[in-house]
Amino acid sequence: MLLPLILLSAAGFTVLTTEFILVGLLPSLSRDLGVSVSQAGLLVTLFAFAVAASGPFLTAYFARFERKRLFIVVLLLFAASNVVAAMAPNLGVMAFARLIPALGVPVFWALASETAVDIAGQDRAGKAISMISFGVICATVIGVPTGTLIADAFGWRAAFVALAVASLLKAGMLYAFLPDSRGAQPPKLGEQFRVLRDPRVVGHVLMSVILFAGMFTAYTYLADMFERLAGLNGAVVGWALMAFGAVGLIGNTLGGRIVDRHPLRASLIFSVPLAMGLVLVVPSVQTLPLFAVALALWGITQAALFPVSHVRVMKSAPQAPAFAAALNVSGANLGIGVGAIVGGRVIDAVGVGGVGYAAAALVGLSVVVGFVLMSVGQPAQADAEPECAS
Numbered sequence: 161m162l163l164p165l166i167l168l169s170a171a172g173f174t175v176l177t178t179e180f181i182l183v184g185l186l187p188s189l190s191r192d193l194g195v196s197v198s199q200a201g202l203l204v205t206l207f208a209f210a211v212a213a214s215g216p217f218l219t220a221y222f223a224r225f226e227r228k229r230l231f232i233v234v235l236l237l238f239a240a241s242n243v244v245a246a247m248a249p250n251l252g253v254m255a256f257a258r259l260i261p262a263l264g265v266p267v268f269w270a271l272a273s274e275t276a277v278d279i280a281g282q283d284r285a286g287k288a289i290s291m292i293s294f295g296v297i298c299a300t301v302i303g304v305p306t307g308t309l310i311a312d313a314f315g316w317r318a319a320f321v322a323l324a325v326a327s328l329l330k331a332g333m334l335y336a337f338l339p340d341s342r343g344a345q346p347p348k349l350g351e352q353f354r355v356l357r358d359p360r361v362v363g364h365v366l367m368s369v370i371l372f373a374g375m376f377t378a379y380t381y382l383a384d385m386f387e388r389l390a391g392l393n394g395a396v397v398g399w400a401l402m403a404f405g406a407v408g409l410i411g412n413t414l415g416g417r418i419v420d421r422h423p424l425r426a427s428l429i430f431s432v433p434l435a436m437g438l439v440l441v442v443p444s445v446q447t448l449p450l451f452a453v454a455l456a457l458w459g460i461t462q463a464a465l466f467p468v469s470h471v472r473v474m475k476s477a478p479q480a481p482a483f484a485a486a487l488n489v490s491g492a493n494l495g496i497g498v499g500a501i502v503g504g505r506v507i508d509a510v511g512v513g514g515v516g517y518a519a520a521a522l523v524g525l526s527v528v529v530g531f532v533l534m535s536v537g538q539p540a541q542a543d544a545e546p547e548c549a550s
Contacts, residue, residue, distance in 0.1 A: 164279055165291050167338050168272045171231060171330045172295030175268050177303030178238050178261050178323055179207060184308030184383050184401055185316045192316065193251050197384055198504030204380050206255055207262045208497030212490040215266030219486035220352050222267050227275055228338050232331045234264040239327035246320035266493070270485035273470060277481065289474075290416025293467040297412045300405030300463070308383065308398035352483040360533065361484065364424075364476040365491040367529045368469050371431060372495030374522030375462050377503040378438055378515045380496075388512050389445045407456045408463030415464030423472035428530045430468060431523055434461035438520040442513050 182189070182204055190200035222230055241260035248254040273289050280288035307319035355361050378385070386392040386400050411430070419426045437457030444450035473488035474481045499519070506514045 169295040176299035201504045204500040205497040208493040210262035211493035215490035219270045235331035242320045242324035246317045266489040274482040290467040305402035355477040368491040369495040371526035372492040373499040376496040376499030378519035380500045407459040411460035411463030415468040430461045430464045435520040435523040
């Protein structure tokens with residue numbers, strides 16, 4: 161059943177490119193709309209906070225729907241919203257255009273993750289989700305950089321037009337080739353929300369919030385860092401973003417290989433070198449080999465933490481894995497929104513050179529939370545057994 165996983169990964173590529181596309185477009189978009197980079201960065205915050213607020217509720221509700229039709233509807237909404245974004249005359253309209261797909265991201269990501277586990281089997285949850293996460297990594301390897309290159313050649317609005325076309329094409333692919341699937345009957349809403357009574361589940365979600373806040377304090381402004389610190393511009397920034405994303409393929413593979421055995425330990429294993437890479441990136445910017453090493457360390461570990469964090473939270477609540485996946489998506493996006501705010505404030509206060517240090521501090525705080533979780537003990541499924549109930 162490899163084809164369904166490939167199709168979901170391909171759709172995930174478009175979904176996550178829509179979310180992350182602004183990383184490469186912030187400088188040009190802010191100039192065109194007449195706002196500062198930190199103000200334009202609030203669009204990332206809006207998207208992330210909308211995902212965080214709506215994710216668990218929408219996922220719990222839509223879990224009972226047939227998956228194929230649901231995924232197609234989500235992609236059609238993405239196409240429409242990207243058309244609106246391409247025509248946005250000001251920041252307010254752009255904010256509205258970004259709000260629409262934000263409601264679809266948690267539904268798609270959580271239910272696609274559960275569907276992937278159903279297809280691959282419970283003992284291959286990490287590998288299945290890492291395959292879906294491959295679409296996330298491709299969003300950073302291909303989607304965001306390609307959007308940046310398109311924006312440099314034709315303007316940032318053309319990047320959203322391309323995303324609208326891609327969304328329509330992926331919807332067509334799912335319609336033609338994805339089998340119908342309703343998935344297992346989900347628990348009742350009350351039973352799903354009951355997992356929030358477990359402090360260990362809440363702790364895992366909190367860890368994701370802080371970790372993603374750290375990652376996106378810096379990643380949101382990566383294109384700006386390339387421009388202002390490294391002196392890159394235009395197409396060169398696009399290729400630099402592509403190189404940064406490309407090393408993430410290594411991290412995605414590594415994360416998928418080790419996460420099934422020890423999800424929490426895997427998070428700690430990748431978080432510590434991530435913090436190191438974030439600290440080193442600014443001091444090394446004037447020395448190309450060191451700068452490349454710091455970026456590679458950052459890119460590999462950050463990419464690994466996408467599937468690792470997802471599996472970690474899902475296995476902390478095996479009785480409701482789709483709802484747990486939605487909690488992680490919401491927690492991660494809450495962190496993304498906070499990170500965009502923190503990064504913008506740091507830029508306004510001390511300049512773009514300070515975002516790496518602020519990001520590393522937050523990642524370090526997530527490591528502390530991880531050690532606390534490890535000390536209080538985990539459910540058997542969360543850090544010992546390879547099974548992930550679906």
